[in-house]
Amino acid sequence: MTSEELVEFAESLARIAASGGGPKALAARLAQAAGGCVLLEDAQWGHLATAGEGRVPGSARAIVEGGVPGRTHRVAAGNRDAGWLSLFGDSAADAEILLRLTAAAIGIELARNGAAPHAAGNFWESLLQHDFTDAAAARDEAAARGIVLAPQYLAVWLEGDGTEGDRVAPAQLRAVASDAFRAAEGQLGMIEREAALLVFVPAARAVDASNVRTAAALLPKSLGRRKPPLRIAGGVGTLVTPLELDAGVRTAQTALAIARRIFGGERVAAYDELGAYPLLYEGAGVERLRAFSAGVLAPLRAYDEKHQTELERTLKVYFGVGQNVKTAAAQLHVHRHTVFYRLRQIGEISSRSLDAPHDQLTLRLAVAIDELHDTR
Amino acid sequence: MNSTTRAEWRRPSGKRDVLRLAREADVRFVRLVFADIFGVSKNVSIPIDELESALDGRVTFDGGSIDGFVRGEELDMLLRPDPVTFAIYPWRAAGDACEARLICDIAMPDGSPFEGCPRTTLRRAVESAAPLSGQRVALEIEFFLFERRDGDAASTQTSDVGSYFDFSANDRGEEARNAMVAALRSMGVPVASAHHEHGPGQHEIDVAHDDPLACADHALTLRTIVKHVAADSGLEATFMPKPRADCAGSGLHADFRLPESSDEETALYVVGGLLAHAPATTAICNPTVNSYKRLVAAWDAPIYAVWSERSANALVRVPPGHHPPRIEMRSPDPACNPYLALAVLIGAAADGVTNRTLPGPALVGSTYELTERERRERGIRTLPKSLRQAIAELDADPVVRASLGDHLYHAFRDAKLEEYERYRRAVHPWEREQYLRLY
Numbered sequence: 104m105t106s107e108e109l110v111e112f113a114e115s116l117a118r119i120a121a122s123g124g125g126p127k128a129l130a131a132r133l134a135q136a137a138g139g140c141v142l143l144e145d146a147q148w149g150h151l152a153t154a155g156e157g158r159v160p161g162s163a164r165a166i167v168e169g170g171v172p173g174r175t176h177r178v179a180a181g182n183r184d185a186g187w188l189s190l191f192g193d194s195a196a197d198a199e200i201l202l203r204l205t206a207a208a209i210g211i212e213l214a215r216n217g218a219a220p221h222a223a224g225n226f227w228e229s230l231l232q233h234d235f236t237d238a239a240a241a242r243d244e245a246a247a248r249g250i251v252l253a254p255q256y257l258a259v260w261l262e263g264d265g266t267e268g269d270r271v272a273p274a275q276l277r278a279v280a281s282d283a284f285r286a287a288e289g290q291l292g293m294i295e296r297e298a299a300l301l302v303f304v305p306a307a308r309a310v311d312a313s314n315v316r317t318a319a320a321l322l323p324k325s326l327g328r329r330k331p332p333l334r335i336a337g338g339v340g341t342l343v344t345p346l347e348l349d350a351g352v353r354t355a356q357t358a359l360a361i362a363r364r365i366f367g368g369e370r371v372a373a374y375d376e377l378g379a380y381p382l383l384y385e386g387a388g389v390e391r392l393r394a395f396s397a398g399v400l401a402p403l404r405a406y407d408e409k410h411q412t413e414l415e416r417t418l419k420v421y422f423g424v425g426q427n428v429k430t431a432a433a434q435l436h437v438h439r440h441t442v443f444y445r446l447r448q449i450g451e452i453s454s455r456s457l458d459a460p461h462d463q464l465t466l467r468l469a470v471a472i473d474e475l476h477d478t479r
Numbered sequence: 480m481n482s483t484t485r486a487e488w489r490r491p492s493g494k495r496d497v498l499r500l501a502r503e504a505d506v507r508f509v510r511l512v513f514a515d516i517f518g519v520s521k522n523v524s525i526p527i528d529e530l531e532s533a534l535d536g537r538v539t540f541d542g543g544s545i546d547g548f549v550r551g552e553e554l555d556m557l558l559r560p561d562p563v564t565f566a567i568y569p570w571r572a573a574g575d576a577c578e579a580r581l582i583c584d585i586a587m588p589d590g591s592p593f594e595g596c597p598r599t600t601l602r603r604a605v606e607s608a609a610p611l612s613g614q615r616v617a618l619e620i621e622f623f624l625f626e627r628r629d630g631d632a633a634s635t636q637t638s639d640v641g642s643y644f645d646f647s648a649n650d651r652g653e654e655a656r657n658a659m660v661a662a663l664r665s666m667g668v669p670v671a672s673a674h675h676e677h678g679p680g681q682h683e684i685d686v687a688h689d690d691p692l693a694c695a696d697h698a699l700t701l702r703t704i705v706k707h708v709a710a711d712s713g714l715e716a717t718f719m720p721k722p723r724a725d726c727a728g729s730g731l732h733a734d735f736r737l738p739e740s741s742d743e744e745t746a747l748y749v750v751g752g753l754l755a756h757a758p759a760t761t762a763i764c765n766p767t768v769n770s771y772k773r774l775v776a777a778w779d780a781p782i783y784a785v786w787s788e789r790s791a792n793a794l795v796r797v798p799p800g801h802h803p804p805r806i807e808m809r810s811p812d813p814a815c816n817p818y819l820a821l822a823v824l825i826g827a828a829a830d831g832v833t834n835r836t837l838p839g840p841a842l843v844g845s846t847y848e849l850t851e852r853e854r855r856e857r858g859i860r861t862l863p864k865s866l867r868q869a870i871a872e873l874d875a876d877p878v879v880r881a882s883l884g885d886h887l888y889h890a891f892r893d894a895k896l897e898e899y900e901r902y903r904r905a906v907h908p909w910e911r912e913q914y915l916r917l918y
Binding site: 325 | 744747788789834835836837839840843844855856857858859877
């Protein structure tokens with residue numbers, strides 16, 4: 104780069120900072136100029152932002168602490184270490200200079216906003232405490248701290264399992280969460296709660312929420328394979344808007360509590376996948392019972408309506424006769440093979456296995472509530 | 480026909496084994512077979528006394544005359560036969576001479592591997608996919624058998640009116656298919672089954688699980704044998720993806736059996752990788768303008784990058800209850816270069832495992848019924864609708880490009896863009912039928 108181009112780059116960083124673009128926008132400018140991808144982490148190696156195209160490792164910690172080759176620069180906010188800015192797959196000749204200039208700009212930005220990661224942490228605390236009057240106010244405050252708020256989040260509550268001595272510390276949980284949810288489109292929010300870590304994972308679409316639940320559910324097994332193994336448990340809350348994060352946290356805690364009682368430890372359970380258990384654990388009025396039943400039976404009803412089938416009726420008859428296929432077939436005036444076929448369809452369409460006791464409980468309860476309260 | 484059965488056949492282990500087998504079978508000629516970038520089988524025939532020299536990799540050919548190899552410095556390239564591919568053709572050459580073949584890798588004049596060799600590319604992709612080491616692949620290859628008509632090279636006439644799994648005793652196609660299976664097995668191709676397919680004159684031969692390189696070799700062999708045996712039976716075999724508009728096209732489903740150590744988590748990441756890179760791998764797996772006439776919402780052809788356990792028209796199907804998991808990729812068609820198709824699919828799958836790419840929830844039901852909103856919420860992408868779109872997706876996917884390597888990517892891309900441009904400029908019969916009198 105010529106000196107003129109370097110000056111233009113520095114000016115562009117200043118313009119971004121002046122317009123309130125925040126650290127993520129500054130990182131994006133670096134990715135654009137250097138032709139690679141950028142990772143911004145806080146001083147504890149918690150993920151803050153990524154920008155650019157290409158593969159970004161979960162953390163640049165190995166570069167700084169393990170001597171792995173790579174391009175990483177410290178971000179200083181005043182006299183405090185605010186984090187690390189790393190560049191991967193760059194093609195610009197002066198990538199190192201661009202990286203240093205951007206790290207300096209991000210440092211200034213973070214210092215101006217009351218300094219770095221714990222300030223971001225405070226923002227999530229503020230959201231939980233309902234400090235914002237509306238979504239616009241929350242968005243503005245987030246932008247000022249370099250956070251781009253997503254429309255919806257899943258709260259994930261993670262904590263170490265095992266004895267006091269070998270329990271996973273929240274700092275370790277941060278690295279685990281950054282890695283597990285790195286595919287999330289947007290920035291993760293993290294708050295430590297004594298021995299636990301609370302993670303807010305952006306999930307704009309249904310598929311994002313599904314992938315977050317799956318990634319969380321896979322965590323105990325993959326961490327258990329590490330040497331030495333890490334044992335964790337957790338809960339995933341319901342999908343909520345930023346202003347409803349506290350409700351998301353409550354459901355995440357409930358999911359964890361239920362999972363511990365029903366399945367034991369080392370499990371990260373999603374509230375939405377626990378079927379009837381939240382209802383039984385929390386207690387419920389008639390309206391909530393009706394909503395639960397209608398929600399469980401909805402896929403079967405939609406299928407029946409579209410294809411003129413009798414899946415809901417078959418399920419009710421099957422339960423009504425004590426799960427005897429032969430008797431159910433007689434009542435439905437079909438061959439028993441047809442009942443088997445329909446039961447398999449019911450399992451697929453409702454995403455619940457009639458062979459699994461927990462799923463069976465959910466379906467039985469939904470049918471019973473419908474019979475009592477007519478949820479159509 | 481040679482009567483060797485599969486039970487009697489075993490893969491030769493090296494040069495001495497090949498020389499012994501050739502001597503015992505009184506082989507007179509050996510075809511040194513290789514694939515060009517389009518997967519078309521090419522060969523150089525040598526008399527038996529040159530076999531030892533050929534096995535030492537000393538046979539050269541003019542690389543400049545092969546599509547996709549065209550660069551001045553690639554002339555006089557070396558053929559490197561792979562001894563394990565030695566097989567005797569089940570027919571006799573002129574003068575009742577016994578003929579065999581060896582499938583070759585291609586090397587530069589200095590002996591270094593040629594970047595544009597599809598077989599070497601697959602070998603490299605398999606080696607790079609460390610997390611999937613030990614995986615095996617099976618192929619379901621569909622094709623049509625049409626009547627051979629003098630003077631009509633593009634006849635799609637067939638007297639066969641069979642459909643799925645039909646048993647038509649008087650069908651010449653069925654007799655020919657049985658002869659094909661016998662010929663393939665005699666050459667060591669592990670045929671698992673064969674049956675009539677949906678369309679009239681359409682058949683399928685299923686190749687059992689084998690390592691990916693052997694599997695691609697089997698596909699190359701199968702295309703040669705099927706065409707040869709069909710011609711002997713007075714039929715024309717075609718692997719064109721969609722020869723007739725009124726019935727199903729021909730697919731080449733690739734069924735991956737993951738390594739023994741794999742679990743459901745690995746399977747999820749493999750599916751995630753296959754779906755994430757599906758738009759780009761389509762260019763390689765569906766490499767002709769005609770391929771995209773098969774990828775329409777009919778006859779269970781996949782049109783969306785979605786996975787399912789049972790849906791017949793999902794792109795990726797993961798049949799439940801298998802250990803190690805099995806993953807079926809349903810979009811490729813038999814016009815693809817099997818080496819390149821498997822290379823990019825394995826590259827995509829390995830990328831999914833490395834980056835722990837999740838595929839979203841499995842779909843229940845038909846993909847054709849998904850609304851636009853459902854697709855958006857589920858993050859389901861549409862497969863390219865034309866070769867041009869597919870190449871644009873390939874251009875934008877560094878993972879798939881890396882699986883191909885620079886030489887193959889550019890050679891393939893340039894050739895296919897040129898093919899697409901020729902197609903775009905051609906005036907097709909449908910256009911004349913629609914517009915000639917109307918305007």
